[in-house]
Amino acid sequence: xxxxxxxxxxxxxxxxxxxxxxxxxxxxxxxxxxxxxxxxxxxxxxxxxxxxxxxxxxxxxxxxxxxxxxxxxxxxxxxxxxxxxxxxxxxxxxxxxxxxxxxxxxxxxxxxxxxxxxxxxxxxxxxxxxxxxxxxxxxxxxxxxxxxxxxxxxxxxxxxxxxxxxxxxxxxxxxxxxxxxxxxxxxxxxxxxxxxxxxxxxxxxxxxxxxxxxxxxxxxxxxxxxxxxxxxxxxxxxxxxxxxxxxxxxxxxxxxxxxxxxxxxxxxxxxxxxxxxxxxxxxxxxxxxxxxxxxxxxxxxxxxxxxxxxxxxxxxxxxxxxxxxxxxxxxxxxxxxxxxxxxxxxxxxxxxxxxxxxxxxxxxxxxxxxxxxxxx
Amino acid sequence: xxxxxxxxxxxxxxxxxxxxxxxxxxxxxxxxxxxxxxxxxxxxxxxxxxxxxxxxxxxxxxxxxxxxxxxxxxxxxxxxxxxxxxxxxxxxxxxxxxxxxxxxxxxxxxxxxxxxxxxxxxxxxxxxxxxxxxxxxxxxxxxxxxxxxxxxxxxxxxxxxxxxxxxxxxxxxxxxxxxxxxxxxxxxxxxxxxxxxxxxxxxxxxxxxxxxxxxxxxxxxxxxxxxxxxxxxxxxxxxxxx
Numbered sequence: 121x122x123x124x125x126x127x128x129x130x131x132x133x134x135x136x137x138x139x140x141x142x143x144x145x146x147x148x149x150x151x152x153x154x155x156x157x158x159x160x161x162x163x164x165x166x167x168x169x170x171x172x173x174x175x176x177x178x179x180x181x182x183x184x185x186x187x188x189x190x191x192x193x194x195x196x197x198x199x200x201x202x203x204x205x206x207x208x209x210x211x212x213x214x215x216x217x218x219x220x221x222x223x224x225x226x227x228x229x230x231x232x233x234x235x236x237x238x239x240x241x242x243x244x245x246x247x248x249x250x251x252x253x254x255x256x257x258x259x260x261x262x263x264x265x266x267x268x269x270x271x272x273x274x275x276x277x278x279x280x281x282x283x284x285x286x287x288x289x290x291x292x293x294x295x296x297x298x299x300x301x302x303x304x305x306x307x308x309x310x311x312x313x314x315x316x317x318x319x320x321x322x323x324x325x326x327x328x329x330x331x332x333x334x335x336x337x338x339x340x341x342x343x344x345x346x347x348x349x350x351x352x353x354x355x356x357x358x359x360x361x362x363x364x365x366x367x368x369x370x371x372x373x374x375x376x377x378x379x380x381x382x383x384x385x386x387x388x389x390x391x392x393x394x395x396x397x398x399x400x401x402x403x404x405x406x407x408x409x410x411x412x413x414x415x416x417x418x419x420x421x422x423x424x425x426x427x428x429x430x431x432x433x434x435x436x437x438x439x440x441x442x443x444x445x446x447x448x449x450x451x452x453x454x455x456x457x458x459x460x461x462x463x464x465x466x467x468x469x470x471x472x473x474x475x476x477x478x479x480x481x482x483x484x485x486x487x488x489x490x491x492x493x494x495x496x
Numbered sequence: 497x498x499x500x501x502x503x504x505x506x507x508x509x510x511x512x513x514x515x516x517x518x519x520x521x522x523x524x525x526x527x528x529x530x531x532x533x534x535x536x537x538x539x540x541x542x543x544x545x546x547x548x549x550x551x552x553x554x555x556x557x558x559x560x561x562x563x564x565x566x567x568x569x570x571x572x573x574x575x576x577x578x579x580x581x582x583x584x585x586x587x588x589x590x591x592x593x594x595x596x597x598x599x600x601x602x603x604x605x606x607x608x609x610x611x612x613x614x615x616x617x618x619x620x621x622x623x624x625x626x627x628x629x630x631x632x633x634x635x636x637x638x639x640x641x642x643x644x645x646x647x648x649x650x651x652x653x654x655x656x657x658x659x660x661x662x663x664x665x666x667x668x669x670x671x672x673x674x675x676x677x678x679x680x681x682x683x684x685x686x687x688x689x690x691x692x693x694x695x696x697x698x699x700x701x702x703x704x705x706x707x708x709x710x711x712x713x714x715x716x717x718x719x720x721x722x723x724x725x726x727x728x729x730x731x732x733x734x735x736x737x738x
Contacts, residue, residue, distance in 0.1 A: 128604055130604075404600055412594060412614045
């Protein structure tokens with residue numbers, strides 16, 4: 121009877137297309153919004169992922185990576201002394217204003233890396249040599265800084281600008297993950313970074329550390345917390361802490377959640393209603409099948425097969441369209457769009473729920489259907 | 497070859513004291529008020545009577561697609577009214593064929609596919625079911641229309657497809673509800689000739705509900721159902737019989 125069910129489904133082309141459009145729209149909306157939402161979350165913790173170090177140590181009251189709470193310079197040595205720590209280096213991170221030669225001001229995030237190792241440096245360089253930041257007055261920019269500060273004609277390797285009235289010369293352009301706030305990032309050495317900023321009692325933002333081989337990162341992080349009294353997080357913990365802060369303190373979660381829920385409800389409403397109409401219009405045919413000996417179970421199978429066939433087709437088309445949207449809009453980092461298998465799995469589960477709900481309404485109708493309807 | 501119906505042999509369908517009401521309280525209407533009826537193998541029984549007299553309700557009850565309030569119905573010795581719903585559905589699929597006033601063909605299936613449906617319900621393989629369906633369509637004179645959709649067939653042809661569908665499972669009881677009501681005179685006569693041929697098979701019987709007096713002569717017996725009661729059963733004199 122699967123053959124008959126599918127012919128009934130595809131035979132009513134208008135309703136099939138309406139069902140398909142409804143489910144495709146729902147899937148596309150959920151995947152698109154979900155991917156943008158997750159892309160934004162990835163952006164919100166890009167300051168952590170861009171540096172790619174396993175342990176972050178800072179003030180224990182820190183809420184998220186962009187909220188810098190400077191700690192004493194001695195923290196570096198205290199972390200180094202914790203058993204299981206292979207290395208620990210200082211990191212400066214702070215906001216500053218850059219003044220270009222054309223007179224324009226731009227707020228930037230100044231990142232100071234430990235000069236002997238340059239730990240935390242971006243992995244990929246688009247222009248110049250990152251190691252050249254060891255030269256006098258040298259800095260490196262991320263590619264978003266180039267974009268935000270006027271484009272490659274204004275800012276390039278060799279460009280000179282001012283940071284707090286001090287000279288900064290661009291020696292490299294690095295490729296990084298775009299950040300949530302999209303504030304340009306300027307990299308230099310830790311020592312030069314603290315010379316750029318106004319004098320403060322405490323300048324150390326973070327201590328970056330790595331556990332010795334064979335020692336679990338969670339264990340070393342726990343020891344650092346215990347022995348120094350500082351806040352120590354694995355990069356994954358710190359990323360989630362940051363994401364969690366963004367979700368709690370901005371309307372992003374609610375906004376995207378509402379849209380995703382809307383997609384789910386609209387999909388369910390369109391699919392449920394159209395499918396129910398499809399069943400009601402074929403009620404005499406279903407009654408005839410029942411009279412001819414088709415059990416309620418057989419009819420239920422037919423309905424489920426129809427629902428899941430159109431559902432899975434809509435799933436494929438919806439994901440295809442959402443991916444195409446992501447491909448076209450997220451190219452070059454224009455839009456945060458991160459499509460993960462977990463999201464696709466969740467959408468599949470949501471879609472199966474929609475299909476099951478739609479099919480159930482029809483199955484209940486058919487279960488109650490008296491085949492005697494065919495004689496009326 | 498006519499297998500004459502014989503009142504002395506055990507009835508293929510035996511209905512006793514059938515009562516069926518619809519609604520409750522003041523709005524309750526009793527449609528069948530104690531029906532006794534026998535249908536024998538090799539006969540075509542016509543069920544006639546005024547509209548609202550209970551013909552279709554009785555037909556549905558005999559088919560086991562409508563629960564009755566009182567009475568017993570045995571079909572080929574099986575007590576249909578006490579059979580669990582699932583077994584009744586299976587029994588119906590194996591024993592009965594249906595022909596409806598509005599044909600009830602699936603519009604998206606070809607004639608052959610429509611005819612194959614009862615076999616597919618019985619879990620026959622699709623190629624085998626379609627093969628048997630085409631043979632059956634040949635028998636009703638529509639072998640060359642096997643791949644046509646119902647919308648491309650005339651009313652008479654659609655009803656012949658419905659008959660082929662009803663017969664493809666080789667049912668022993670054929671139940672027909674106003675099979676000629678949607679057809680013109682000549683087409684109605686052709687359909688009834690086909691049904692009479694089926695009814696005269698010695699191991700089958702046919703029950704036809706009809707208002708159409710032009711086809712009364714195709715029946716072997718005619719039961720008149722009025723106001724929920726059978727008010728008379730008469731044997732119809734056939735051409736060529738004494």
